[in-house]
Amino acid sequence: MGQHIKQEQYEKATQVFVLLQSQHMDNPALHHYFVQIAQSLGSSTDPNLAGFFTSLPCLLQSNVIDFARDKLVAMGDNYQAFEVLFDYIHHFPRHAYKYIIEAVDLLIQMIENGQPENLDRCPRILATELFPRLCKQRLVLALDQKEPCVKSTESKHYLSIPYTLFENYILIGQRYYIQQRQWDNLQTFTCMMVSACGFFGFDRLDTVSHTIRFQYLKEHRLNLHSDDERPKGPDLIDPQQEWHQRAVVAMMCESMTALAQLVIFGYSYYLAVCGMSNPDDASTAKACLIPICALNNIIPPHDPPTRKRPAAGSSDPASKRRKTQGSQALPVPNRGQGKDAECMKGVDHALRILGKAGDCLRHLVGLWQWASSDTKLTGWLAQHCPTWDASIDNCLHLELRKMIDLYQMPFDVKNAVLLVQSDLALSLPSVPGNLALALELSQVICDRIEVERRKERSTEKSDVPAIPFMFAFRVLYNIAIIYLLVGSIQQSSLEIAIILSVFPIPLDLNEVDFMADEVDCGLAANVFQDREFGLMRVDQAGMVARCIKHLVMSLDSETEQKSGLASIDAAMRWDEKAGNMIVLMQYGWRYWITKTNMWHRIQQQIKDKRTFKNRSFLEYVYVEETLQRIQAIHEAGTTVMDIIPPDFASRGSYRHLIVHQPESPRDSQASPYDHDGHPSAGISHQALPTSIEAEPPTSTMPATSPTDDQEHELDDLLPPNDPSSAPPPIYQPTFANQIMPSATMSPSWYSASSQKNAYAAWMSPSFYYSRPATSVQLPERQRQAAGHSDQDSPLSTAAQVTKEIVSRCLEHRMDRYSPRVTPQRMRHVLHRFLKSMVLNGNSDV
Known part of the structure; x- marks a missing residue:
């Protein structure tokens, strides 16, 4: 047979082929030769063999294709089996209906197997080659879930496909074009497949507006076209089922x-x-x-408010050298x-x-x-x-x-x-x-x-x-x-x-x-x-x-x-929010003070409350004019500014935050502490009041290692070590307080009888806010020795002590940090502040 094929004597070769097929189909060599014949359509190395296959009658061609497909599938080579089917479809489009569904199924099976090479090539072949050929066939979409099949009537051939399977075909093709981001091809493919479903002519609308396509679908929805030559007889369905x-x-x-x-x-x-x-x-x-x-x-708000002039600054020489920047009108870009x-x-x-x-x-x-x-x-x-x-x-x-x-x-x-x-x-x-x-x-x-x-x-x-x-x-x-x-x-x-x-x-x-x-x-x-x-x-x-x-x-x-200042807790919340707003307004500060009333409202609220407690915001404030405005409120003397950050007390001894004052003999005799801040040897612990019977406690907040800038900041605040000066009254910020309160100090006092130690969170935030700024009342003996009268209130003492500390703190920040602040540092500061804000917000939510 091979000799006849080489000589292009296809009739004699066909006779030998029929004889071999009928008598020697169990010969492995013949099996291999049949596969070669089926694969000849896709190969240009043996045109004579391809010519012989083309000369075979349609039935014999189908026998060869069927045998080669089954043989290759049994060998596990599904892609070679598909190529045999695809080559036949390509060269004999009139008979494509025989194998196109089988070819599609083979590729889908290979996609489902998940091999990487198949995931790349199979969707492309389906979308660009097989589905367009499938749409050229006569299609009938069925509601049942039967396998797709070929139906023939009066020499006409139809492909009956369950609509769910055809929907999967559309999905595969659309998925391919979406993954390739080929949007024009996606549109063309969709119109082509929908047209094959019965919306005839829809494939010609791929270049028009989407509204025209939607209107076409809506108009033909109730009278969806179907092929007039669809199968008759047993497969005929009643009109209601067809609708x-x-x-x-x-x-x-x-x-x-x-x-x-x-x-x-x-x-x-x-x-x-x-x-x-x-x-x-x-x-x-x-x-x-x-x-x-x-x-x-x-x-x-767009309209700049009418604001009061800020109070005068400190009389300190460093303050005199600084001048508050004028609130010039901002140019409108x-x-x-x-x-x-x-x-x-x-x-x-x-x-x-x-x-x-x-x-x-x-x-x-x-x-x-x-x-x-x-x-x-x-x-x-x-x-x-x-x-x-x-x-x-x-x-x-x-x-x-x-x-x-x-x-x-x-x-x-x-x-x-x-x-x-x-x-x-x-x-x-x-x-x-x-x-x-x-x-x-x-x-x-x-x-x-x-x-x-x-x-x-x-x-x-x-x-x-x-x-x-x-x-x-x-x-x-x-x-x-x-x-x-x-x-x-x-x-x-x-x-x-x-x-x-x-x-x-x-x-x-x-x-x-x-x-x-x-x-x-x-x-x-x-x-x-x-x-x-x-x-x-x-x-x-x-x-x-x-x-x-x-x-x-x-x-x-x-x-x-938060209903204004209806409660102490609400006031604390306002102090926290106001401090956060001040930190944020450092960016574009001139905008906030000239084009909005935000700073004016915050300033007025602080003055009306007569106290402002927020010990966290100041460590994020570096803009000099912002510090100056805070200083003006503080030095006006009408508001207690409890704003010293915890890092200023991280050395564990708050006495360093107070400037030494001259000592009088009476002060020296009355003081229960030596120059190092420890109890004097001649005074027993029993003689000490409970509020100061031990060494001043350190902060109850988590200790953090200060940065270099913070260490310098603390060093600059240390007073000169003058042994001749008398020890000042002990200043203890309220955030470190561990002293049992009296029940009259706060309207929201909580009973502490069941507490086990001084670190227990036994009191409410409202209680902390209601405490005087010093948190430690001076003993009666100390108060008299220091020259205080019995009529001096704890709040007035707190204001005297706190005012100097806050002033020194603000002066230090303006002298040391404001001139050195750079955009990089400001960005770092804002990020640190906001991350802290996010952490606090997550705990509140």
């Missing part, structure tokens, strides 16, 4: 079409939000579009107007995309509403979707989530789809359930980013595209806005603090950036004044300014929600 089948197929086609379109728009929206729509600008600009649906809640404004760049484009994505979801909602209104479909829907008894919105959301998971999208594409869904829900906050959905989707994005970053830290290489610089912060900002809209201001503040605690703050950030943000917000408010949702472009500096403003206003709103 049911068409309706189910229509739902499948419309859902797959709308979802694919949503993915396309979602990725475009993702690029627009992250500022990557224009590849030329993506490498240089670090910007993103943030939501501004809560403008009235997060924009500070030129940010453009209307759509040409800086904050509006790319906004119109992004909102148009968001609107198109909304069309996709609206079409899906309308489709499901149509299905739910027809009793013929409710049974199928209840079986197809287990959550059908829930609301349509919840059911659709679950179906979308399931389909998105089935697409197995790349990391960035899935983030894009989640983002566009979240922003669509956020764009209509008044619709019940939308804010909860937007929050859920945004949190899912954050979780995905965190998981991916952990993978990056554990592995050297990652195939995942880099996360855009501003994207993760933008999602956190979304969450903060959502919390703000639902009234959870504390949680909104926490989210903003998380952003600022890790965001790379520009070194040149100043009041101009805050003023630019105010101008941008005003422009955006004018553009979106009648809408519930808008977008605004911010760069790196703009994001920081916006977040600091948001955080300051949120903290201010939190204090207003």
